[in-house]
Amino acid sequence: MKRIFLGLADGISAGLGYLAQAMVLILIASMLYEVVARYGFGAPTIWAFDIAYMSTGVLFVLGAAQALREDAHVRIDFLSSRMPRRMRGAIDGIAFLFILCPIFAKLAWIGGERALRAFHSGEVEHVSPWAPLMWPFYTALTIGLAALSLQLAAEGIRALLNPRADDTFKIET
Template identity: 90%
Template structure:
């Protein structure tokens, strides 16, 4: 059961990491199109700004779980690096499972409520001349937050059961 949960969390994180990479391509393509349309043809788009902020937000949130899986988030560990591995694992496990996971699960829940409300009301971006529907954006953010909550639970379990060996750069004193 535990291994299945960890494998599912990892699989979702990896998959969403690939989707985040695709979002980078969408962002680049839309910005290149906007630059050419604006400066070569004098015809700026109505949608480029919206695509830029939405794809940037989505790529960061969808990639967060994969970054956690790979231990790629920035961490300031000048105190914890001096602690025994089991103590660091216990601190990480407790923080991930009992503090961060519930916070991000609640944020995902709020995001789901917001996405559903936007879908039901046909909410559009009001400050944009393009006025795109907002529910796809909110849904993507919700998926990313839920995946991060699931990966936090998986990493919390891993930290409690078998803490990672610290491979970080050490300054010699």
């Protein structure tokens, strides 16, 4: 059961990590188009700013779970590096499972409520001349936050059950 959960969490994180990489391509393509349209043809777009902030926000949130899976987040460990492995594992496990996971799960829940409300009301970005619908953006943020919560639970379980120095108890996908 534990392996199934860890594999599921890792698989979702990896999949969303690839989606985040695709968002980078969307961001680059939209910005290149805007620069050419604005400076090459004197015809700026009305949607470039919205695409830029939405794709940037989505790529960071969708990539967060994968970054946690690969231990790529910045960590200041001048104290924990001096602790025994078991103590480090216990601290990480408790922090991930009982502090961070519930916080990000609650943020995902709030994001889901916001996305549903935006869908039902047809909410648009009010400060934009393009006025895009907001529910797809909120939904993508919610998915990223939920995946991060799931990965926090998985990493917390790993830290508590297998506190190795290199944290290599990973399920390969």
